Amino acid sequence: MSAQALKGHLDGMLLAALDDGPRHGYAVMEALRVGSGGRFDLPTGTIYPALRRLERAGFVHATWSEEGGRRRRVYELTPSGRRMLDAERHAWREFSAAVTALLGPHQRPVTP
Amino acid sequence: MSAQALKGHLDGMLLAALDDGPRHGYAVMEALRVGSGGRFDLPTGTIYPALRRLERAGFVHATWSEEGGRRRRVYELTPSGRRMLDAERHAWREFSAAVTALLGPHQRPVTP
DNA sequence: TTACTACATGTAGCTTTACTACCTATGCGC
DNA sequence: GCGCATAGGTAGTAAAGCTACATGTAGTAA
Numbered sequence: 001m002s003a004q005a006l007k008g009h010l011d012g013m014l015l016a017a018l019d020d021g022p023r024h025g026y027a028v029m030e031a032l033r034v035g036s037g038g039r040f041d042l043p044t045g046t047i048y049p050a051l052r053r054l055e056r057a058g059f060v061h062a063t064w065s066e067e068g069g070r071r072r073r074v075y076e077l078t079p080s081g082r083r084m085l086d087a088e089r090h091a092w093r094e095f096s097a098a099v100t101a102l103l104g105p106h107q108r109p110v111t112p
Numbered sequence: 113m114s115a116q117a118l119k120g121h122l123d124g125m126l127l128a129a130l131d132d133g134p135r136h137g138y139a140v141m142e143a144l145r146v147g148s149g150g151r152f153d154l155p156t157g158t159i160y161p162a163l164r165r166l167e168r169a170g171f172v173h174a175t176w177s178e179e180g181g182r183r184r185r186v187y188e189l190t191p192s193g194r195r196m197l198d199a200e201r202h203a204w205r206e207f208s209a210a211v212t213a214l215l216g217p218h219q220r221p222v223t224p
Numbered sequence: 225t226t227a228c229t230a231c232a233t234g235t236a237g238c239t240t241t242a243c244t245a246c247c248t249a250t251g252c253g254c
Numbered sequence: 255g256c257g258c259a260t261a262g263g264t265a266g267t268a269a270a271g272c273t274a275c276a277t278g279t280a281g282t283a284a
Binding site: 115116119136137138156157159160161164182183184185 | 231232233234235239240241242
């Protein structure tokens, strides 16, 4: 995966990871790793600043929670964040359709 | 379309635009615009530096041509560029599959 | 003949954003 | 004790597309 490929697409995936319910940062990280089949094994230096950015933008709301001596910062979608997620999903469909069209029909045949 | 969405995906599309044959920069720009249904109406400040980058990297070969008082810089895929195009197409399929999976199946139904 | 548009190429500086590298801390198994 | 998974975080860097600007030709509309 190219170094820059994620640019501008991470926020949508983070919001989507919170769509089923609140999660803390580390769990979001895991969700991206597992949900992408291991392709998005993102470093903490990517995840935490990104979540903080979404919080500042008002798309998620964060609360501290303590469980078994472990402090966790739990993130939850705000109504604004939910609207943003919708917008991101739509933008992704537009974007991916356009790129797929431009990259051309040169697919490797499934079964020769 | 988000400001950063294109990052890392432009090179593949530029190379793909040269797959049918040599084109000059302005024609490549047009090809992206038309081929994306108007979604990628990229400024010259994006296209020309990107083509130059691909040239420096050895993926395209450029020659000047004069036609009707118009100087054009015509770009052509090199063998290395063709391999790169293959790699970009493969990377895009991987990437888009992963993002689509993570954004979830929350598609709006076609006919309610 | 003036002005505007499409064609055609290019650069300097800005901004955003993910990544690298580093730090702190707890709980558990060996 | 030691290492690993879990859990959170920051400072600084690099990449790459965008904005705004500059240059010039050809054709057309006023």
